[in-house]
Amino acid sequence: MENVLLKYIPENALQPIVALIKMNHVHLKIVAERATRHGDYRANFDGTHIITVNASLNKYSFLMTLIHEIAHLVAYKKYGNRIKPHGVEWKDTFQKLMLPFLRPEIFPSQLLPLLARHFKNPSASSDTDATLSLALKQFDPPSGKSFIFEIPYGSIFTLDNGRTFKKIALRTKRYECIELSNGRTFLFNPNAEVNLVEA
Template sequence: MIEKLLPYIPIAAKKSLSELLNNYRFHLKITKGRKTKRGDFRATLPIATISINNDLSEAQFLITLVHEIAHLETHMNYPKAKPHGKQWKQNFQRLMLPFLTNDIFEDEILSPLAKHLVNPKATTDSDLILSTQLQLKVNCLDLNKKFIFELKSGDLFLINNRVFKILNKRRTRYECLETKNQKKFLIKGNALIKRIEPKKNTHGDD
């Protein structure tokens, strides 16, 4: 399985990941990018299934894979445990430990990742600094896109083919108005968006 994963992971992670994979039996699916998730674990029979998106950065792919293996470990030993409860947190922390090195992750990712693992959440998206650094490393990142926190109140932007206007910042989220239906939404500050440039005034001075 490790050879199948080499195009997607940091090469320095090969040895530790190979050792980790030797402890588990599951079917791995590498899928096209999904908007709603980067990976998932399913307790399918006769063998569990883990799927990971193919459009992730090497760092994102590795973290997501270990995240899902932690679900497998938790299911094996605590089948009734909450998906991201105490047992999963402990397993994720333990399984990630061998990968927390500068050979595998750059400092910009390693430091916030270590802090994230003190009390890991269901997704790295809940951690503004870590998720921002991870998204910056995505190989297919559209250079025309920005993070919503880079904009200011009143700016228009496009996300999922919908036009929004920034109203106010609320802690880690931004209150935005969808221009088409005038409904308000809260959008995470690390959301990748495409800024709509204001129209330039083409009238010359008299």
């Protein structure tokens, strides 16, 4: 297990993560990329617990996602299955599990202040924290995509599912875009990655 995990997480996080996995009897599956989620936790009827994490994540995002999912398991065991998936019990558990990893030996110094701010009140996905998400993405391999905040107003872009949009305006913190096929308006977070067609 250690040799496999070392491909996906920072080296100095290996021993504490292995300890967390063993202590909580985690069955970990590293899976192909899923567009809608970074990871997943499932409690089975037979009492086993399965966590999946996308193999495509960079090592810092992978580590956060793995701890995020372990926090679901720990909160489930401690508080039962009636709690909200990302409610106060999960947030408290995630904060406590993550704290020992927020060190310069594990995360780059430029990420630590953003992580400290994020973990004062962790959200269901680090992607909703645009500043942290953008900082984490700098450790991804080049994708050839653009962030929506980077492209000019009036640009035409597509998503991976083939839908085509035009960037129109900034509304508070999100970008208003029109889907060209039906004229409907959608709001995109600034860290959304898109395929630029025409600037």
